Amino acid sequence: MTQRISKYQRFKMMNPILQFFKxxxxxxxxxxxxxxxxxxTRKAH
Amino acid sequence: MSKIVxxxxxxxxxxxxxxxxxxxxxxxxxxxxSPNSNYQWIPSNIWVGIGRIKSEKILFPLASLYKKKxxxxxxxxxxxxxxxxxxxxxxxxxxxxxxxxxxxxQQEKVTYDYLINATGPKLNFEATEGxxxxxxxxxxxxxxxxxxxxxxxxxxxxxxxxKGKKAKILIGTGHAKATCQGAAFEYILNVEQELRRHxxxxxxxxxxxxxxxxxxxxxxxxxxxxxxxxxxxxxxxVEMVFEDRDIKWILGAGVNKIEDGIAHYENLEGETKTxxxxxxxxxPSFSGHGFKAFDKNNQDITDKLFKGFMIVDADYxxxxxxEWTVQDWPETYQNPTYKNIFAPGIAFAPPHTISKPRKSxxxxxxxxxxxxxxxxxxxxxxxxxxxxxxxxxxxKESLKHKGSMGNxxxxxxxxxxxxxxQGSGISITTFPIIPDYVKYPKTHGRKLGKTFGEIGLAGHxxxxxxxYAFIYKAKMKPFWWLIPE
Ligand SMILES: Cc1cc2nc3c(=O)[nH]c(=O)nc-3n(C[C@H](O)[C@H](O)[C@H](O)COP(=O)(O)OP(=O)(O)OC[C@H]3O[C@@H](n4cnc5c(N)ncnc54)[C@H](O)[C@@H]3O)c2cc1C
Numbered sequence: 001m002t003q004r005i006s007k008y009q010r011f012k013m014m015n016p017i018l019q020f021f022k023x024x025x026x027x028x029x030x031x032x033x034x035x036x037x038x039x040x041t042r043k044a045h
Numbered sequence: 046m047s048k049i050v051x052x053x054x055x056x057x058x059x060x061x062x063x064x065x066x067x068x069x070x071x072x073x074x075x076x077x078x079s080p081n082s083n084y085q086w087i088p089s090n091i092w093v094g095i096g097r098i099k100s101e102k103i104l105f106p107l108a109s110l111y112k113k114k115x116x117x118x119x120x121x122x123x124x125x126x127x128x129x130x131x132x133x134x135x136x137x138x139x140x141x142x143x144x145x146x147x148x149x150x151q152q153e154k155v156t157y158d159y160l161i162n163a164t165g166p167k168l169n170f171e172a173t174e175g176x177x178x179x180x181x182x183x184x185x186x187x188x189x190x191x192x193x194x195x196x197x198x199x200x201x202x203x204x205x206x207x208k209g210k211k212a213k214i215l216i217g218t219g220h221a222k223a224t225c226q227g228a229a230f231e232y233i234l235n236v237e238q239e240l241r242r243h244x245x246x247x248x249x250x251x252x253x254x255x256x257x258x259x260x261x262x263x264x265x266x267x268x269x270x271x272x273x274x275x276x277x278x279x280x281x282x283v284e285m286v287f288e289d290r291d292i293k294w295i296l297g298a299g300v301n302k303i304e305d306g307i308a309h310y311e312n313l314e315g316e317t318k319t320x321x322x323x324x325x326x327x328x329p330s331f332s333g334h335g336f337k338a339f340d341k342n343n344q345d346i347t348d349k350l351f352k353g354f355m356i357v358d359a360d361y362x363x364x365x366x367x368e369w370t371v372q373d374w375p376e377t378y379q380n381p382t383y384k385n386i387f388a389p390g391i392a393f394a395p396p397h398t399i400s401k402p403r404k405s406x407x408x409x410x411x412x413x414x415x416x417x418x419x420x421x422x423x424x425x426x427x428x429x430x431x432x433x434x435x436x437x438x439x440x441k442e443s444l445k446h447k448g449s450m451g452n453x454x455x456x457x458x459x460x461x462x463x464x465x466x467q468g469s470g471i472s473i474t475t476f477p478i479i480p481d482y483v484k485y486p487k488t489h490g491r492k493l494g495k496t497f498g499e500i501g502l503a504g505h506x507x508x509x510x511x512x513y514a515f516i517y518k519a520k521m522k523p524f525w526w527l528i529p530e
Contacts, residue, residue, distance in 0.1 A: 004285045005500075013501035016466060022503035026472055030507070033454040033474050033495055035530045038424060039374040040447035041481075 047437045049156035050139060052123045054079035054107055056087070056419050057390025057426035058163030060530060063521055064430040066116050070509040073437065075115075078155060080122040080144045082106055084519055085189050087474035088419060089512050091231045093192035094326070095239045096200055097463040100189035103512075105520060114521055119155065120145045123164065123334075124136055126488055127154070129341035130384040138387070159433045162355050162388040163426060166331030169220075175303035176219045182306045183219070183325040186232055195253070195326055199406060201235065202324045206245035208363045212323040215308060221299025222272070226263045229328050236326075237290045238462030238469070252328075253287065253294040254308065254320060256411050258403055260284050260294060263457075264413035266400045268475055269489040271497040279473070280488075282498050286461070286471065291471030297319065297403070299411040300327060311330045315406030331391065331414065349380075356380055359396040366401050371451025371481045373397065377444045378429050384442065389425035391417045396429035399479055417516075420455045421478060423530030424448050451479040454495060458508045461500070470504020473497070 005013070012018055047069075054077050061481040065075045083104040086155060092098040111118040121141040127223075128137045136156040143151050168187050170176050184195035206212055208325045216233040218226060235254055240246040253260075261267055261279030268279040287294060297313035308320045308327070333353040340346045359375040373396040380386040399415045426444040435443035454476035463467040474497055478488020488496075518528040 005289045012470065014467075016502065019502040019506070021507050022499065022501060023336065026499060026503055026507055027510070029497075030456040030458075030472070030474060031475060031529070034477070036454060036495070038428075038448040038453035041374070041449040041451045042260060042372045042376065 046393065048076065048160045049073065049161065049433060050076045050155055051161045051163060052078050053163035053392070054081065054084055054163055055163065055165045055390065055422075057165070057422040059084055059519055060159065060161060060423045060426040061161050061389065061430040062116055063114070063433065064427055064526070067526060068430075068434045068435065071115055071491075071509055076115060076117040076119065076122060076155065076157075077107070077111060078119045078121050078139070078141050079107070080120065081119055082108060082145065084517065086512060086516050087187075088508075090186045090189055090192040091228065091235055091460055092463055093189055093471075094184075094186040094195040094199070094232060095235045095463065096196040098123065099195050101170070103516070104189055105516070110521060119143070119153070121153070121406065122153065123336065126336055126338040128160075128338065128350070128386060131341055131343060137383070153449060158385060160386045161426070161429055161433075162386065162392045163333055163390050165391040167334045168327045168329050169332040172330045172332070173220050173300060173303060173327075176327060180443055181303045182323060183303050183308075183327055184327060185329065186228065187225075187328065189419060192325075198287065198324055198335060199239075203240070203243050203245060206240075206248045208244065209248070211248050212250070214249055214251045215320055215322035215325040215327070216251070217256055217298075218256045219300045219303070219415070220330035221256050221311070222408060222410045222414050223328050223330045224264045224416045225328045225331070225425055226257060226413060227416065227418065227457055227459060229253075229255070229326065231461070232264070233292060234286070234290065234324050234459070234461040234469075235463060236290060238467075240471055242467075250292075250304040251292045253292055254298050254300065254310065255294070255296055256299055256413055258297055258401070258412065260287065260312070262294065262413060264398070264400055264416040265475065266480055267489065268473070268491060268496055269493065270473065272499075273494050276493060277498065279498070282471075287501070297411055299405065300411055303327070311405055311407065311409055311411070313403060313411055317435055326416075338382075343463060347408040349382045350386070352394040354394035355392050356382075356385075357388050357393045359394065361394070361396050369484070371399060371449060371477065371479050373381070374451045374479050375450045376448045377432060378425055379444065383392050387429040388443035389394070389429045417450075418455055420530060424453060427530050449479070451477050451481055453478055458504055458511060460505060460508050462468070462505065464505070466502070468505030469500065469502060470508050472499045472504040472507060
C-alpha cells in the first residue's frame with residue numbers, strides 16, 4: 001500500500017485538540033463563503 | 046391574494062415553502078404537493094447506508110409540521126402542467142394525483158398564481174439494464190429506503206467476511222452520464238472505514254468506478270484547490286486519499302449493464318469490460334420526470350416548459366466546450382414563456398455540463414452530468430421565493446434576487462468516515478461553482494483561497510453539525526431562518 005499521507009500529517013488530521021481549532025476555522029470559512037453572497041453574472045460583463 | 050404552489054418537498058421545495066410562509070401574510074396561500082410524506086436530509090443517507098444512523102433520524106413527517114405552519118400539504122404527485130388553464134378552468138393549474146390515504150388515485154387540478162417546480166431528479170435506474178437497487182448485489186443510497194437496503198446488503202457481507210470470505214466492493218456511478226460523484230465518493234470512504242472497524246478490511250478489494258475522466262472531477266471539471274500551504278488539483282487530492290485507503294479506481298467508465306455481481310461498462314478507449322463484485326453501490330443517471338404540458342386548447346406544449354428538466358433563463362444555444370461561459374447559467378430560474386413558473390434546485394435544465402464532454406471511440410458519451418448540491422439547491426429556492434414575495438408585495442414582477450451558479454460558492458463537506466474521535470471528513474469549498482475562466486484564467490476558473498480542501502476529524506464534526514443544524518432548520522424550529530441555506 002502506497003502511503004502518501006505521512007504519519008505526522010495523519011496525527012494532525014486526527015488530533016482532537018488541533019482539530020477543534022480547525023473545526024472553528026472551517027465553520028467560519030464556510031460561513032464566510034456562503035454569507036459572501038451570490039448574484040448574477042450577466043451584467044458584470 | 047395569491048396562491049403559490051410548490052411541487053416537491055425536498056431541499057429546494059421545502060426551503061421555498063418555508064420562506065414563503067414566513068414572509069407572506071396568511072391571506073396568501075402556500076401549497077406543497079409532494080408524494081413522499083416525509084422530509085429527508087439526503088446527505089446523511091451515507092451514514093444510513095453504513096448502519097451508523099437509523100433512517101428515522103434523518104427524516105420527519107411533513108403533514109403535522111405544515112399544518113402547524115399553515116402550509117397546505119397534498120401528498121400527491123404532479124402529473125401534467127397546464128400553464129394557461131383549459132376549457133373548464135380559467136386559472137393555470139397542475140394536475141396532481143394523490144398517492145396515499147382515502148383519496149389515493151384521485152386527480153385534482155391544483156390552480157396557482159405562482160408555481161415552483163422543485164421536483165428534483167427522477168432516479169433513472171431504468172437507463173442502466175439490471176440496475177435496480179437491492180437486486181444483482183447492487184444498491185443505492187439516494188433515498189433513505191435505498192440506504193437502509195444498502196446497509197442490509199453490506200452488513201450481510203461483513204458477517205460473511207468475519208467468517209473468512211474475501212469480497213470485492215464496487216462503488217461509483219452506474220451510468221455513462223450519471224452525476225452525484227460526491228455522494229459515491231463519501232460512501233466509498235465510509236464503507237472502507239467501516240470494514241476497518243469490523244476488522245475485515247484486509248479481506249476486501251475496494252474499487253471506485255466512475256464516468257469521470259480524472260479522479261476528483263466530481264462533475265465540476267475538477268478543481269484547483271488551496272490545500273494547507275499548497276495548491277493542489279482535486280485529482281491529486283483524491284488520488285492521495287485513495288492510495289492512502291488502498292482503493293483502486295477505474296475512470297472514464299460508462300456502466301451500461303448490471304448482472305448478478307457483474308458490472309458491464311465501456312471505457313473511453315471504446316473497450317467493453319466487466320468488473321465483478323460482491324457488493325456495489327452505483328449512482329443511477331438522473332433525469333427529468335417526463336412531465337407533459339398542455340395549453341388551454343389542450344395542445345402539447347411540453348417543449349416550452351421542459352428540456353428533460355424544466356427550461357429556465359439559461360442560454361441553451363448548443364456550443365462547444367471552449368465557448369461555454371458562466372453567463373450561460375440561469376440567474377432567476379424563471380421559465381421564459383410562463384413567467385409565473387420557476388424551477389430551483391435540480392429541477393431546472395442546465396445549459397450544458399460543467400465537465401468537459403467526452404466520447405468513447407465508439408461515440409458513446411461518457412462524462413458526468415452537472416451536479417446541483419444541497420447548498421445551491423437551497424440558495425436558488427430561497428431567491429425564487431424572495432422574487433415571488435417581492436412580486437406579490439409590489440404587485441408587479443420583481444426579479445431583483447439573482448443567483449447564478451457562476452457567481453455562488455458551495456461547500457461540500459464529504460464524510461470520509463463516521464465516529465466522534467475516529468471519523469474524518471474532506472471539506473471542499475468552491476467559488477464559483479461554475480468555473481469562470483474569464484475572471485480566474487490562471488486558477489482553473491475558480492478563486493483560490495475560496496476554493497480549498499481540508500482533510501481531518503474536524504470535517505466529520507462539521508458534517509455532523511450541519512446534519513443537526515439543517516434538520517433543526519427544516520423542522521422550522523425557533524429562529525430557523527438564521528441558519529443560512
Ligand atoms: C446520497 C446523497 C448524498 C448527498 N450528499 C450531499 C452533501 O453532502 N452535500 C450536498 O450539498 N448535497 C448532497 N447531495 C445532493 C442533495 O441531496 C441535492 O442537491 C438536493 O437534494 C437537491 O434538492 P432538490 O430539492 O432539488 O431535489 P430533491 O431533494 O430530490 O427533492 C425533490 C422532491 O420532489 C418530490 N417529487 C418527485 N416527483 C414529484 C412529482 N411528480 N410531483 C411532486 N413532487 C415530486 C420528491 O418527493 C422530493 O420531495 C447528496 C445527494 C445524494 C443522493
